[in-house]
Amino acid sequence: MAKRRQKKEAATAGDTDAGAERFHVPKDEEVAVAVLRAIQERGPFRSQKQFRGAVVEALRATDPKATVGEARLRHIALRSKMIHLELDYRDGTGKIEEECPVCGGQLRKVRNRTLNKKTVVTGFECPKCVYRTPSEKMRPARYQFSARRL
Ligand SMILES: [Zn+2]
Numbered sequence: 001m002a003k004r005r006q007k008k009e010a011a012t013a014g015d016t017d018a019g020a021e022r023f024h025v026p027k028d029e030e031v032a033v034a035v036l037r038a039i040q041e042r043g044p045f046r047s048q049k050q051f052r053g054a055v056v057e058a059l060r061a062t063d064p065k066a067t068v069g070e071a072r073l074r075h076i077a078l079r080s081k082m083i084h085l086e087l088d089y090r091d092g093t094g095k096i097e098e099e100c101p102v103c104g105g106q107l108r109k110v111r112n113r114t115l116n117k118k119t120v121v122t123g124f125e126c127p128k129c130v131y132r133t134p135s136e137k138m139r140p141a142r143y144q145f146s147a148r149r150l
Contacts, residue, residue, distance in 0.1 A: 034058035044146030092139035100126040
């Protein structure tokens with residue numbers, strides 16, 4: 001619902017400035033500044049949607065047409081090291097890709113040695129972020145963002 005409202009606002013802004021782009025894609029650094037503002041003033045966030053809503057609002061304080069997608073925002077926020085991310089998982093279908101669904105990093109297989117000294121893959125973990133699953137079918141279901149304690 002928040003997404004729809006933002007689109008409408010952007011469309012309205014576009015109407016007053018005929019011919020201009022409806023949306024403006026801010027630079028990574030601009031998004032990172034908005035992430036910091038949002039998390040300090042409005043955080044913690046219990047969903048990615050809520051987090052994105054607050055960041056877009058912070059961006060639009062200076063750039064009324066600014067927008068950022070959830071995946072790009074998540075990647076920038078993780079790289080900034082300013083946020084702490086918590087994940088809930090749900091069962092997914094099919095095998096997991098080699099790429100981390102959270103940050104796009106290369107996943108590592110977690111292996112365990114069984115009693116008869118064979119190794120079996122028991123899950124996956126991402127060396128770059130918090131993604132860690134006990135089975136290859138678990139997918140991120142909910143993202144919670146809070147300020148990282150330094
Ligand atoms: Zn990752």
